[in-house]
Amino acid sequence: MQKPLALLVIILTGVASSPFPWKKRNERFHKLLLISFDGFRWNYDQDVDTPNFDNLVKEGVKAKYITPPFVTMTSPSHFTTISGRWVEDHGVIHNMMFNTETLRKYSHKATQNKTEWWDNGVLPLWITAQNQGKKTASFHYPGGGANYSGQSVDRSLVESFDHPDSNETEWRENIDIVMNWFTREDFDFVTLYYGEPDHVGHMFGPETENRKMIIRQIDQTIGYLRAAIEKHGLNDTLNVIITSDHGMTTIKKKPAVEEIFLANYTSFKDLVKFDILDYGGFGMILPKPGKEEEIYQALKYAHPHLKVYKKEEFPEEFHYAKHERVLPILLYGDPGYSVNGRLILYINKGDHGFDNKDSDMKTIFRAFGPDFKKGYLAEPFDSIHIYPLMCHLLGVQPEPNNGSLALTRDMLNSAASRHLLLPIIVGVAIVAQFVISI
Template sequence: MISSKTMCNLRVLTLVFFSFVVPSTGSKLLFFLVDGFRWDYFDLPGVQTDGFRRLFESGSRAEWLVPDFPTNSFPNYKTLETGLHVEQHGFVGNYMWDEAQDRHFELPLVRASSLHLDWWEAAQPFYITAQLQGIRAGLFNVRACNLSINGVAPSYCDEFLLDRKSPELRILLDTAMESLLNDTLDVAYVYHMPVDTAGHYHGPNSRELKAEVDHVNAFVTEILDKLEAHPKPDVDLIIVSDHGMASVDQTHKINISEALDMTDVRTIIEAGTQVYIWPHQGKEDEVYRRLHGFHEHLHVYRKREILDRWHFRKHALVPPIFLTATKGWFIIHPRAGEVYGEQLLTSPWVGNHGFDNADVDMRAIFLAFGPHFKKNYLSPPFKNTEVYQLLCHVAGIRPRPHNGTWSEVSGMLINPHTEL
């Protein structure tokens, strides 16, 4: 079996450019990842924003955060956690196939192969680096937080539950806050999913979506109340999302079954905004010929043609043929039901992400508050590869090599330390 270290060396084909930043003396850190919170949800008519506006005035924020490509969950969780582009950290999708090992990764993490450490140890997340440096990290509702990575597990793990609603997540967030204020943890990482779910099933302008935004606004108010009431909180709060959300017309389906001969295909995974195809030997040209030009809203790439600006192409897990859809369209194929379920294929989601990360609807959020951050500071937009170095800086973690540039984010800090 190929070791995790060897796999990483084989897969990473580009240099990682980075600068080491002197970590601060370290405060407590609450890292709140709100899945699918689009950059302009604060401005939706009728949503509650008193907590958010208070945070804007009391802390720092970016105009928006640029997600990595593809603008799906796992690729961006790992970019936020490592500061690496997708082609470096190796989580190239929510669904992946390792051809060398004939091993599948699937977002629900039900398959045992999805928990194989080769996926997870290709790049070290900040919370494991923290543990290795004696900084206690707790993960709340974070997928696979029970895994030991590089032989180390977080100090605390409250495992992810798919059906957790906002009221239960409020209790979990309160528990995380208390663990920081009573000094049982140094870093608390909390994951929130309901905004993303509402966006998928009801759309980014729906009543249901706005209700979930209101919940997050209330969470922010409670956090600020608790921190401001504490005699010496010494806690920094960083709130981010992994990507945005776009409306999808249910009639906008691209059925590649009409063009693709499945006998030419060895493996096909994903559906919706992307499809990954491994043709049988000698069939790549034929598969490409059948799909290229099939539909005006289907974009077909050989691996070598994938755009440089996506920082996605140069990884061994990227397939020979990669498909992506124009915003608002949904790709289906004979095996798509294995990913999304047959019912969803007849009635696709009314909201989706995964589209080009340059698109306005894919933009995410970055908000911060605490002893390290300036008040009422608005930063120009930056890429989410920059977030990792901020997490490390405020928590006193010595960062690993990453794709961030310190000058992109240091302006929001009261006392930015000097680069080495």
């Protein structure tokens, strides 16, 4: 009896550890395209005529909204989506790479080429999929240009410093390039990033006609995407997920409200060694030696719409502060209240970086393709759960992650869901066989 039981443990362990133990060697999973429209707030398509987005609701899956991680910035949020890890786990804690010793700060675009900012021991899905025989590519997606444990993405394009965000012709050309990657070069997984509607949201604000115009342009691009998929014969073999990294809210400014200008409440020159501020609703401060308590007390109750924390006291629900890169003092404003440091050079009319629980920070999720249900409305979920969904669609064993397929599996049709049931069926059958034999 001992030998059968020992063998049973080994078999069941193998069933549990493998996501697809029943998969035949020649079975092909469908291809996957992940598209991110930066700064696409969850309700941007509700006050604009968007026939193509409306059609996606009929032909695929729509989530009411999804919640990005804190901090609600482009690079941290995108890397959570591609790795399935909270920000404090993957270490991409800001859009800008910085060095507290040299006091150097790198712009968001410059940071895209800094492997040392992205490679912190967490593997993004591109690399995990490649290690399991898949062919992957990144088209302007944040983090795609870095190396991870010495490995680079099979095909990677990084945005240039002067890359235009809103050129619709270029958007369509990018789609054509990606379609050729799938058909002519047999890529399995591609991520495609667009810098809108974030840019327009910053420049003009989210409650403007300019924002409505860019949403119409995005909707036309979705229509072009659907036509390109059909033209390239990918309707039955390509799954598509469309999402974003954060929302956008209107910035409150004088004379209507008192803005948060930290220099009004404390002396930066005397107390602060390094800060990363003036980029929206969130900031961090490294005090000079022995000055932490003084600056903390000076700012703690400085403004009714400013939240100030010591690193060790930052709310755990944000899954943010435990990483070693996080500075000793963290600040964020209530929605719409930007955090300004020494000198106000802030011109944005819309911004993000605020509490991810705020409704204006929520973003979109749409999906369609051979593995998704049609006309399915999903309940809200955190973007952390997109990663295990993508792994399942690709047939990839995921790296350790903070997400759960349980939050998204109801989106899948019966053909795709069979992969979720078979491990259980196999396990039950094995147990039954051994029970009978014993």
